Amino acid sequence: MGDYRSRPSSSEGEKPQVLQPFHLTATGYNLNYLPEYIALRHGFFREQGLDVRVKIPTPWDGVLDAxxxxxxxxALGGIWVPSxxxxRSQHYTVFAQIANRCPLALLRRGQGDGLKLVDMVGSTVLMKSGGGASVGLFFKMLLRENGVDPKSLDYIQDLDGVMLGNLFQGGMGDYFITDNLSALAMAEHNPDVSIAMEMVSQGDIPWSVxxxxTAPLTPAIFDAQKRFYVALAKGIDWVLQHDAESFRDELAELFPTVPIDVVVRVTNLFRRNGMxxxxxxxxxxxxxxxxxxxxxxLVKEPxxxxxxVNDEVAAAAQSAK
Structure with missing residues (x-):
């Protein structure tokens, strides 16, 4: 998915609205960013007088250059980067979040009910890493929270996600961690693997922010950010109020390379579980x-x-809805 922008919303013959440009750079194009895409498509940003344009650099850390x-x-991405x-180098301030849960899934060989993380001791886990460190960081944190030493497992995590997915299906490793969309699509296509855990169920975490x-917030910057977050909050509300089945055609346009039934299922999973x-x-x-x-x-201490985090803008946007 390349760069994109908000859609025009004025009707034919209507005087065009003068919009303020708002440039966003994002580390990827993901289902957990869905409310932003809905806000773009439905004109919620334009209602706030903003012409939002988004660029996705390659590699992803180009967001810092922007x-x-x-x-x-x-910039939109993981909070682990500002932390x-x-x-150590540059100071960044987080102003808001979009994804409140981890959007990953754990695949295993064969079928089965339930998973105890302690049973994974001694196994080899494949984890994609092309989009940053979040995959390994979250999974190893989950192990520690459940009393399992991450060092008791082996990892292969320095390869592209598609490559690792192909290798996993070909016999490499015991488990594979990838995004929930890819995991479900693989499990539905390949009867020899199944989803052992959907990590959206594993508690709150500011996954995407x-x-x-860091710089003083001028009144003009505060106002633009507030209007951005008012529209984003409207996008979140819209997604939560609509079963994914009711806008499956729109989801098909947003994620054309994934089977639409998979997109609908994962979207509703995210809606139910506090993403x-x-x-x-x-x-x-x-x-x-x-x-x-x-x-x-990654940090010396929490x-x-x-x-x-400076939550003033997001709080003001929430009160202005």
Whole structure:
């Protein structure tokens, strides 16, 4: 999926609305960003006077270049990046979230009911890493939370996700962690593998957030961000209020390479399990993820909420809905 922008919403003959450009850079194109795509397609940003344009750089860490160059007003990605950079290189401030849960799934060979993580000790787990470190960070945190030493498993995680998926189906490793869409599509296509865990059920975590370089918020920047988050919150509400089956044609346009029944099923799974809640970052989820990052040595110790997150804009947007 390449770069994209909000759709025009004025009717024929109507005087065009003068819109303020708002440039967003994102680390990928994912189902867990769905409310943003809905807000773009349904004109929610344009209702707020914003012409939102999105660029997805390759490689993904080009989002940091866009922020440094001033070609992007905001970046969308994992909160582990602003945490990792804090006090080491550049300072970034998180202003809001879109995904409140982990969008991954764990595949295993064969079929079976239930999974005890302790039973994975001694196994080999394949994990894609092309989009950053989040996959390994979350899974190893989950192991520690369940009393399993991550070092008691072996990992293959330095290869492309598609390559690892093909190798897993060909016999490499015991488990494979990938995004929920790809996992379900693989399980439906291949009877020799099944989904052992859908991680959206594993508690709150600020998985995908909006951030920019730390700097004083001018009234103009605050106002633009507030309008962005008002529209984003409307996108979240819209998704939560509509069963995915009712907008399957739109989902098919958004994710044309995935079987539509899979997209509908995963979208409803995310709707039911708290993937999308609000634009505000949960303190409990933040603290949990910070502990996970500290245990993984990405940060020396967990940061306080206020050191990374400025929730004032998101809170103002929530109150303005």
């Amino acid at each position: 922020l440094a160059e001033g070609t992007a007003d905001m 990792m950079y804090r006090n 909006y951030y920019r370089e 999308w809640t609000s634009t505000s970052v949960s303190r409990e989820g933040f603290d949990r993820w910070q502990q996970g990052l500290a245990d993984a040595r 940061f306080a909420y206020e050191a990374i």
